[in-house]
Amino acid sequence: MHEFGIAEAILSAVEQRAAGRRVRQARVRAGALLRITEPAINQAFAMVAEGSPAEGARVDLVIVPARLTxxxxxxxxxxxxxxxxxxxxxxxxxxxxxxxxxxLESIEMAEATHVPGNSRRDRGNPE
Structure with missing residues (x-):
């Protein structure tokens, strides 16, 4: 299944963007020539994402058509x-x-259950 290689590439991009935060969903645009389907890529992604911040995340796949001349x-x-x-x-x-x-178009983070600090004065990471 070539979906595993594609799922690994998606996971690498998701992990880089998430920077250790838990991920709920990733939206990916894939060309028609890759010949992948959403169920197949989600099955492969579930396997490669085990133990990562993206474990349990779902891939929302948008297929982009090829241009033919x-x-x-x-x-x-x-x-x-x-x-x-x-x-x-x-x-x-x-x-x-x-x-x-x-x-990789976007990722949706899982909600934090607790954010330390004063929520009324916390302006996020100043860096």
């Missing part, structure tokens, strides 16, 4: 399936652009 007729389109034929002429000689991105 037909060499025969020049028509350009986008598709979640990079193995399609040209919708204009039916040709199979197609250039594919993009669709292999993997971008």
């Amino acid at each position: 037909c060499r025969s007729c020049g028509q350009t389109t986008t598709s979640h399936d990079p193995f399609v034929t040209c919708p204009g002429c039916g040709g199979a000689d197609i250039d594919t652009e993009g669709g292999d991105d993997l971008i």
Whole structure:
């Protein structure tokens, strides 16, 4: 399963951004050429995240289509399936652009149960 390598890359980016804080969810944009699904990536992520601040976190996956350009007729389109034929002429000689991105868009932190300090005067970390 190639999802494990992708899940490890997501976990690395999540841990770097979270800086040791507990993570509840990660939103990831993945290109269609990566051929991953949300259930598969969540299963792989659950395994690789064990014992990390992201243990139990869920991956919200947004699939980004690839851009396809037909060499025969020049028509350009986008598709979640990079193995399609040209919708204009039916040709199979197609250039594919993009669709292999993997971008961590955001992470959602778990709520803290206790924050030390005076909440009325605490302005966060001054650094």
